[in-house]
Amino acid sequence: MNDPANKDEMLKILSARVGLTPAEYEPLLAGTHILPIAEATEILTGAPELGFKSLAGSSGIVDQFNVDHQVYAAKEFAPEYADASLTRKSRRCARR
Numbered sequence: 001m002n003d004p005a006n007k008d009e010m011l012k013i014l015s016a017r018v019g020l021t022p023a024e025y026e027p028l029l030a031g032t033h034i035l036p037i038a039e040a041t042e043i044l045t046g047a048p049e050l051g052f053k054s055l056a057g058s059s060g061i062v063d064q065f066n067v068d069h070q071v072y073a074a075k076e077f078a079p080e081y082a083d084a085s086l087t088r089k090s091r092r093c094a095r096r
Contacts (some may be wrong), residue, residue: 001034002034008017008022011025011026011029037087037090040087041087042054042089043055044082044084044087045084048060048079049063055082056077056082059081059082060075060077060079062077063075063076063077
């Protein structure tokens with residue numbers, strides 16, 4: 001996604017996913033940061049103790065906030081929801 005040569009194909013895929021045209025979707029990319037595979041893997045696999053620096057940690061914080069503010073009654077996030085296997089596989093492929 002960070003390679004400009006893939007921009008048209010990326011916009012076609014992403015816009016179709018949300019029911020927009022590529023032209024409608026393109027401005028939404030301005031606030032989007034695509035993490036490098038190594039950084040994404042760290043965040044996906046990081047311990048809850050890392051707080052906002054890991055998916056498990058930030059999800060736990062948000063979950064507790066929502067329970068505390070009665071958005072929902074009980075915590076909903078479970079660490080097994082975050083499956084980093086595809087990211088790990090992509091990382092191995094990228095090193096080749």
